Amino acid sequence: MIAIASDHGGFALKQEILSHLSAKGIAFKDFGCYTDESVDYPDYAKSVTSAILSGECTQGILICGTGIGISIAANKVPGIRCALCHDVFSAEATRLHNDANVLALGGRVIGPSHALMVVDTFLATGFSNDERHINRISKIEN
Numbered sequence: 207m208i209a210i211a212s213d214h215g216g217f218a219l220k221q222e223i224l225s226h227l228s229a230k231g232i233a234f235k236d237f238g239c240y241t242d243e244s245v246d247y248p249d250y251a252k253s254v255t256s257a258i259l260s261g262e263c264t265q266g267i268l269i270c271g272t273g274i275g276i277s278i279a280a281n282k283v284p285g286i287r288c289a290l291c292h293d294v295f296s297a298e299a300t301r302l303h304n305d306a307n308v309l310a311l312g313g314r315v316i317g318p319s320h321a322l323m324v325v326d327t328f329l330a331t332g333f334s335n336d337e338r339h340i341n342r343i344s345k346i347e348n
């Protein structure tokens with residue numbers, strides 16, 4: 207189950223991603239926001255990261271205008287590795303190397319077609335399980 211949320215700056219892109227996930231039969235839980243009225247992105251980072259830490263969801267997608275604020279907020283939470291990716295190479299590399307459990311996107315930065323490719327790559331790529339990457343991730347966590 208994918209946890210997904212955005213602020214108002216990411217709302218339009220979130221709606222595109224929801225349609226895409228639905229069409230592909232990928233289960234998700236939408237934690238808002240539900241309109242384009244101004245809201246605070248840290249609240250949405252909290253909802254998605256809590257859903258991952260509780261085990262309700264396995265991975266998350268967070269979207270704000272730039273992707274920066276919401277990724278900073280998510281990365282304050284121990285156990286969360288949130289990667290801001292605006293290209294397919296980074297989306298693949300962060301799964302292989304960092305075992306990122308949240309993808310952040312900037313709705314005002316990336317177009318929807320490219321964003322959907324980034325989402326697909328992030329969700330389709332597994333962690334490499336390489337010893338050196340496991341060691342490096344443990345140095346982040348501890």
Ligand code: RB5
Pocket residue numbers: 213214215216247270271272273274275276
């Ligand atoms: C909201 O205007 C904007 O600041 C927010 O979406 C995000 O870009 C913050 O990093």
